[in-house]
Amino acid sequence: MSAENTYYVTTPIYYVNDAPHIGHAYTTLACDVLARFKRLDGFDVRFLTGTDEHGQKVEKAAESAGVDPQQFTDEVSANFRSLAEAMNFSFDDFIRTTENRHKISTQALWQRLLNAGDIYLDTYKGWYAVRDEAFYVEAEIVDGPDNTKVGPTGAEVEWVEEPSYFFRLSAWQDRLLDFYESNPDFILPISRRNEVISFVKGGLKDLSISRTTFNWGIPVPGDDTHIMYVWLDALNNYLTSTGFPDTESEIYKTYWPANLHMVGKDILRFHAVYWPAFLLASGLPAPKRIFAHGWWTNEGQKISKSIGNVIDPFELVERYGLDPVRYFLMREVPFGNDGDFSHQAMVMRLNSDLANDLGNLCQRILTMISKNCAGQVPTKDVFTSEDHALLEAAGGMLETTQRHLDRQSFHKALIDIWKLVGDANRYVDTMAPWVLRKEDPDRMATVLYVLAETIRRLGLIIQPFIPDAAASILDLLAVEKDKRSFAYFDEILESGVALPKPEPIFPRFVDEEIA
Numbered sequence: 001m002s003a004e005n006t007y008y009v010t011t012p013i014y015y016v017n018d019a020p021h022i023g024h025a026y027t028t029l030a031c032d033v034l035a036r037f038k039r040l041d042g043f044d045v046r047f048l049t050g051t052d053e054h055g056q057k058v059e060k061a062a063e064s065a066g067v068d069p070q071q072f073t074d075e076v077s078a079n080f081r082s083l084a085e086a087m088n089f090s091f092d093d094f095i096r097t098t099e100n101r102h103k104i105s106t107q108a109l110w111q112r113l114l115n116a117g118d119i120y121l122d123t124y125k126g127w128y129a130v131r132d133e134a135f136y137v138e139a140e141i142v143d144g145p146d147n148t149k150v151g152p153t154g155a156e157v158e159w160v161e162e163p164s165y166f167f168r169l170s171a172w173q174d175r176l177l178d179f180y181e182s183n184p185d186f187i188l189p190i191s192r193r194n195e196v197i198s199f200v201k202g203g204l205k206d207l208s209i210s211r212t213t214f215n216w217g218i219p220v221p222g223d224d225t226h227i228m229y230v231w232l233d234a235l236n237n238y239l240t241s242t243g244f245p246d247t248e249s250e251i252y253k254t255y256w257p258a259n260l261h262m263v264g265k266d267i268l269r270f271h272a273v274y275w276p277a278f279l280l281a282s283g284l285p286a287p288k289r290i291f292a293h294g295w296w297t298n299e300g301q302k303i304s305k306s307i308g309n310v311i312d313p314f315e316l317v318e319r320y321g322l323d324p325v326r327y328f329l330m331r332e333v334p335f336g337n338d339g340d341f342s343h344q345a346m347v348m349r350l351n352s353d354l355a356n357d358l359g360n361l362c363q364r365i366l367t368m369i370s371k372n373c374a375g376q377v378p379t380k381d382v383f384t385s386e387d388h389a390l391l392e393a394a395g396g397m398l399e400t401t402q403r404h405l406d407r408q409s410f411h412k413a414l415i416d417i418w419k420l421v422g423d424a425n426r427y428v429d430t431m432a433p434w435v436l437r438k439e440d441p442d443r444m445a446t447v448l449y450v451l452a453e454t455i456r457r458l459g460l461i462i463q464p465f466i467p468d469a470a471a472s473i474l475d476l477l478a479v480e481k482d483k484r485s486f487a488y489f490d491e492i493l494e495s496g497v498a499l500p501k502p503e504p505i506f507p508r509f510v511d512e513e514i515a
């Protein structure tokens, strides 16, 4: 069983049928922020991401690209890895489902399900949507354009009739409901939890878990005329990364069950219904939480290749810089809700929150210190009640952020951190250190000290969100590299320490197209 001070967080593994886009960057970013936060907070963290490379959808994409599926998946998977690098994602493992470790692990999971008596052979007759890699029942099918039939997501379905192994999902209905009942935080947000519970209460049918009409997948042990259903294969990536089937391995013992599988709302059912059923049937503990976040649209429109409005995260980073993109994605939309991307909103956030509020605060204070305190951390005198109030607000930031991030409320964490930025800016205006410079230089030094200390704590707490800018701020305050974890949150700056020459953190963004 994983221990209290470990934290295993995973992203969905992305299909390699297409190039990475803003939605993929978003989910992985959320996990990256949590992984960085928990590491700084003293946890032993494992952060997993990767690519989902089997199944009909990927096989078809390879076919239309005219390349063999292995070569195709090698190429596209590398793009997802580059995205992870371009976004400064701090993953510990990048899994590809075509790796041998994953084949071994997934065949072992199958064997456990078989041994438990939860798999039987029959024939599947019904609808299948390749785009969703999902089976749908008749009641979910409606007429689509051009005489097609479509499933609930709008994906075209085809009629499938083939021999198939089935998982006895129907037998798990009550046990799943009990599981949700005794683990109230298993599915977040709460509205999604309610959706899942009513879906399960509506009755579960046995699930087809193998295919015979194509072969881009992991062979079923003992019957290689079948390959495993791509979702069984994909979900198991979370276990493979822990060294499964070796349940005695250090990694497995340290990190399983995972603390959090972060997913988009489109794939909640697979994670909150099928996955715990597979695990419980295999005698393995289920993850502690599935968080299903919302959906991004682009300037009000659904993001899709056919509309031609896919937002390329590489281009965003190129245009606005990495930290502004990271900040925008985590701050703009309440995490869990759907959100709309617009360049105007991006520029607003960058210029107001980053350049004006945080950037100016740092720039003003560090410049004043450089000019008036011999470029050293100022000497402090007695603190007034206003000084204490600001320092206490800064001191409370760690606990507030912990509380918000423990429920994946990224936007609330940032709102509260930026309240402190606002408090600090108001404190500067009220204290007017530029007036004190002539009237009471000792008091000026104390005020600048209080501000430097507040900025240091801001620098620490924003590291998970905007790591490069945070590092620059902490560098400008000469905070040693090994004193940047939250264990040092309450430590205070030492007066007299020499500071480097101040430099701007966030320049304003000026864009002719938008201005």
Ligand code: ME8
Residues within 6 Å of the ligand: 011, 012, 013, 014, 015, 016, 022, 023, 024, 026, 027, 052, 234, 235, 236, 237, 262, 263, 264, 265, 266, 267, 294, 295, 296, 297, 303
């Ligand atoms: O579903 N807004 O992979 P996938 C927000 N391979 N998030 C979005 C998004 C958008 N517009 N578009 C995509 C799969 N996402 C499976 C997963 S896991 C065992 C297997 C994000 O490439 C969101 O996290 O279709 C969504 O759940 C995921 O990408 C789907 O990625």
